[in-house]
Amino acid sequence: MKSLLQKWSGIDLIVRILIGLVIGALLGVFAPADLSIVTLLGSLFVNALKSVAPILVFFLVISALANAKGVGTMKTIVLLYVISTFAAGLIAVLASFAFPIELTLANADAVTQSSPEGIGEVLNTLILNITVNPVAALTNANYIGILAWAVGLGVALRVASENTKSVFASIADAVGKIVYWVIQLAPFGILGLVYTSVSTNGLDIFTEYGALIVLLVSCMFFIALVVNPLIVFVFTRKNPYPLVLRTLKDSGLTAFFTRSSAANIPVNMQLCRRLGLDKDNYSVSIPLGATINMAGAAVTISVMAMCAAHTMGIAIDIPTAVILSVLSAVSAAGASGVAGGSLLLIPLACSLFGISNDIAMQVVAIGLIIGVIQDSCETALNSSSDVLFTATSEYREWTREGRTFTMGAYVEDAELD
Secondary structure: OHHHHHHHHOOOOHHHHHHHHHHHEEEEEEEEOOHHHHHHHHHHHHHHHHHHHHHHHHHHHHOOOOHHOOOOOOOOHHHHHHHHHHHHHHHHHHHHHHOOOOOOOOOOOOOOOOOOOOOHHHHHHHHHHOOOOHHHHHOOHHHHHHHHHHHHHHHHHOOOOHHHHHHHHHHHHHHHHHHHHHHHHHHHHHHHHHHHEEEEEEEHOOOOOOOOHHHHHHHHHHHHHHHHHHHHHHOOOOHHHHHHHHHHHHHHHHHHOOOOOOOHHHHHHHHHHHHOOHHHHHHHHHHHHHHHOOOHHHHHOOOOOOOHHHHOOOOOHHHHHHHHHHHHHHHHHHHOOOOHHHHHHHHHHHHHHHHOOOHHHHHHHHHHHHHHHHHHHHHHHHHHHHHHHHHHHHHHHHHHHHOOOOOOOHHHHHHHO
């Protein structure tokens, strides 16, 4: 039994999720519709996510803020990171307005959700949720309150001793480990969820998932090939595409297959070296970007939250959509510390519309189903833009100094040893 478990654990998680998806679909088509034991697998998985997500967000944000280092000379690069991440969230929201997608969720019809009457009601709800008791916020999965208290405590703890900071970092790591264990059970949870969906709605459910993948990937391609180049052009006043295509080829492709911004840091550092960039800059900006430069995560959070809103029949006005973009950008900055990436931060965005945690976690589960493609594209966008904006900042300085250079070209004296 132990060797069998080791072999199963040795298989890539995405492959295991695919296996669970296929088995769930087959059971949904050919097995009876009342296999309660299979349905229970999906329910247990969603409940586990619901239980751990609020605690994860709370300690993750506290630890990140308390232990954050000063950005020093990284101001331009950090500004580029922030602009790109916010723009990604905004583009995703606008795309969701243009191409609304409704998801098939269990018990969604039985939940009554009223649309906000305007930006005033949204802001009023935000303020009231921010000022709740922190224990009540954690108990009721009030993510706005959780985020507010976590930010406050994280900033306050910046003056604490290193030992105190390390305690919160250890707690965040421990909760992250629990999330990792839960995510490792995703193949069985996906099996149960897909079985329930297919047995109830038929194979047409996969058309819905396909449309969602197309929307997510289209947004990410638009960010990579239109929005980011525009940002680079504004800062450098040069044709951005040689640099954009270089970073997508040398960094994005690798990140697509590794699906880890952290694992792609050595690749990005090597690319920066070959571009002739200042090591003092990129040795800081690349690890920093792997933490806070999360345009792909902002797309995922925004699109999935908007899909949840469309499913629940919630009408959203433009000012509220802008607030969602800001919230998605802030949430995305913490996505790198979460097993499962941006998906577990979707409930934070859904809470802006008053969407219940039960519904939000079903949306998270759907995100795991389509994660085979979504996560790869998200990581490729995130990681490649780390180098893109690091180079953009330095090219801007070179232009001011009157230096001659070619965008995206290797520098001869920076060849690898």
